[in-house]
Amino acid sequence: MKKLFTKGTALAALAVAGTLGAGVTAASAETTLTVVSWGGAYTASQQGAYHAPYMAANKGIKIVNDDSASGALAKLRAQVEAKNVTWDLVDMVASDAITACDDGLVEQINPDKDLAAAPDGTPASKDFFAGTLNPGGSNCFIPQIVYSTTFGYRTDKVKVAPTSVCDVFDLKKIPGKRALEKKPINNIEWALLCSGVPKDKLYEVMSTKEGIDKAFAKLDTIKSEVVWWTKGAQTPQLLSDGEVVIGSTYNGRLFAAIEEKKQPIAMLWDYQVFDLDGWVVPKGGKNTAEVMKYLKFATDTQRLADQAKFISYGPARYSSGPLVGKHGKLGIDMKPHMPTNAKNAKTQLLFNYEWWADNRASLDERFNAWLAK
């Protein structure tokens, strides 16, 4: 309807321009794109790096932010099933994007056709980090950033600074409350790493009942001292309030607490877990053609690098890395704060989408049962 209207007006304007022979430009018909993201600092970084420059270059486009990305999977499903899709573009973590793709809620993407090539001509399919365009074998997801789940601790409340993720499980070395995410993901991996399982055997061990028992036994040793979080903003708050001495969260949240709010907090990068966040295009959206144009722009090399000016997440393209510069307001070099920086990524894990897609439902059940009892 809207598109028809736009076309109609343009035609009418052309006709008028033709008959009058004067320089009448097309009427200013506007297309509004509703972009769903996480709100707060994250949406602000997208506004600064993607939305604002796109709107400046394309006068007919208005981008509206909708901060309902948490729980977006359920809401998107409801919209698609009711055949009333009001969202044009949705920001999701990769694991949710895989589910959305499996369930046919989002459009499939052809990277080399739909996405911009690198400045040196490398096609998009080769320029995004290997495997990030099709996590778990899906092909609906366009990654923007690599973020990591890692630990922050209160420099003034620990006697010895933690050096390894296993210090989280050591109540003698680091006494006091610790914050962990209310999910089995990451916690199981860390618990097993600290029970002596080597990194390359991790998912093999996790596929056995004994392995999972072992992980829960390790988590049992700190259960009484854990505060469980569900939203990324909680850990920085808990650390600032002194409710916990150490806690896991997304690295960008810790950057904001340390560098922007100057809290006495430091990073522990040991065995940070990399994950991806990016875009999916809902099926049956009303402005799909316009969104695809926007998407090509917003995921090009320069735009992804620009986002790092606003938030400390790593761009998901090889070609964007060298372009990462200084923080927009603080003026500090952002490269050392990227989770992908070699110094920070000495030990790391990559979110295993395939394994968790298979085992998440049953492990969530066990994890919830373990928590409730």
Place this chain on the structure above:
Amino acid sequence: MENTTAPATLVTADGTPLKASLQRALRQRRRQAFMLVLPLLVFIFVLFIMPIATMLTRSVDNPEVNSILPRTVIALQSWDETTGELPSEEVFKTIAAEFVAGSQPGKKVINKVGKRLNYELPGMSSLFRTSTRKIRRMKTGPYREKMINIKIVGKRWADVATWRLLKREGDPVTASYFLSAMDMRVDSKGEIKSKPVDNQIYKFLFVRTFLMSIGITFMTILLGYPIAYLLATLPMRHAALLMILVLLPFWTSLLVRTSAWMVLLGNEGVINDLLVWAGFLGDKSRLALINNRTGTFVAMTHILLPFMILPLYSVMKTIPPSYMRAARSMGATQLRAHIKVYFPLTLTGIGAGTLLVFILAIGYYITPELVGGQSGVFISNQIAGKFDSGNWGLASALGAILFVFVLLLYAVYDKIIGIDKMKLG
């Protein structure tokens, strides 16, 4: 003798029989009355009955295998799963063809099956995702051999349990969501068994929701009864003031009241600070009043209290004071008069309040979520979690159980006290 013959039918002025005319007038009246309530009926149907009905059907709806692999389902009917042997090459060929058909670019639906079956048997998700890629490249048979030899995941095609599951879930209606909601599952042999102890959670949460709701209802009676009594017996001037105190929180948003309790009960909250300041507690031994059962208990009792007080008040208001005076004049003590005369008269109010508070309590979501921590969350929090993670079938099954439970309560109440005796105000 004309007046002894049977009277001719009475007619109105225009000649139609009176009976018919009267009926027409009544019909018109009824139609008018119906038209008046029609908007309400439409509203209730569209926004209440229909959504609940569609949600309930999801708890047994099982379209994935049946609609995406229809020919495989038919082919599997002739396969005898009890022999322990794999299905024939024909079945493998059929499913391979349906994998290709179900993974056409732009209309990829095959992974829906994998996701659905993964709820029953972990590993199905990756089996379907990986197999799709490999099967699309197979141009010729033998499909059985080729599918079994797919790297890493292929061994699942050689497992009879996979095929049993496919055959079982080929039915467009399934009981597996309800089984899961009752901590049970169908094992690889097709028998209904309890889930492993470590994975049992829903029964436990249903019981907890039920017990805590009873506790909360009991607390509201204990606290609400004296307040309602005061409201009903105090002089009007004081009663009005007290009534405002009851109604103000009642009119305040649920979220605001819950947040207020977070401020009061927190580790660094008002109550703990006061106790530490007054020297009752050491700074290190602050009470854990929130993010546990206590938090849910306190906050929900407060929030649901008006729902007990108001029906009690409306019943007490109708009890004539002369009854008590009569009892006293016949020699009963104040206490005895209360127990023997006043209290039985308030039972309908207690019944109404109990039903109201209890039904509201077992469906509560936001308060336990915010102040309940681990030990104070209800089944509703799990239902919400299942919706968020995309398992709407299980969420619906859990919801349906809760729904049936409420209806049962209502029926029991009707049997014992009589729903027509319920007084809400």
